[in-house]
Amino acid sequence: MKKKNYTTNRTTKVSSPAKPKIYTVKESTQLLPFLLDTLSQLSRNSVKSILARGQVTVNSQPTTAYNYELEPGYLVSIHQEKVTSAPPLIGMTILFEDEDIVVIQKEHGLLSVSAGQENEITAYRQLMSHVRTENPNQRIFIVHRLDRDTSGVMLFAKSEKVQQILQNSWQDIVKERSYVALVDGEVKKQEGTITSWLKESSTLKMYSSPYPNDGQHAVTHYKKMESNKFFSLLEVHLETGRKNQIRVHMQDIGHPVAGDKKYGSKSKEIGRLGLHARILAFEHPTTGAMMRFETDIPKVFLKPFRAGSSK
Structure with a gap:
């Protein structure tokens, strides 16, 4: 698939500063070796000076770290002047x-x-x-x-x-959308599928209608990762993406998401809602390249299963 060539700045106003040179990382490496290879016409000291002066950004974030870890697809920009740091996120x-x-x-x-x-x-x-x-x-x-x-x-x-x-084209573009859910109680089945028709009440709370075809069709698949008599950790895949879908469906099977008082949870142990969008994989909307982002399971979700922990 043909990839877009990111070689120009998005700014097109005549009065704007000189455009940075933008390079796409092809393989895993560190920032300084990447710059030395990319700017081979310059001396090592010149390249190190560009980095030290704050003229380099990685995915639009300024950095001066020589050992910044780069991955394929990252965008490294080299600016004519020091980059003004954006407000902290x-x-x-x-x-x-x-x-x-x-x-x-x-x-x-x-x-x-x-x-x-x-x-x-x-x-x-x-x-x-x-x-x-x-x-x-x-x-x-x-x-x-x-x-x-x-x-x-x-x-x-x-x-x-x-x-x-x-x-x-969300259903076609998104190839994987996976959550982890910490839910109340011990889920007995190793895996399962929950299907219902979701509606919204006058108080803006979602619920599963008892009548077929009454509302938005929702399908949730889950697999058990860990469990004890107090909690279960589930891997959850959405076949449809409805408002509060996982929260409603977990309540439907008698195991509300931990900390989810709105949908029936009684637990307060983790101090937050036990739901995390862990993986999102999709085709890039313009290049067609596969993009996949996987994040760590929040440590607090694992706390109930550690040795010595109790409710």
């Missing part, structure tokens, strides 16, 4: 960024997008500020959401065109 980390998309890992407690309060910190608002440090006209577009108290991988678009491609 709160409750989120950028995993990948190019001209079309931004992939982040969101922490629990951070809203994906505003729920009406103008000054509330959200992933969306922070990313908007982040991209506008390079181009004042750049925008961010919502592709999907995670609940405030759900952590994990999220994907955003950097144009309305890319947003529409992703949303209109």
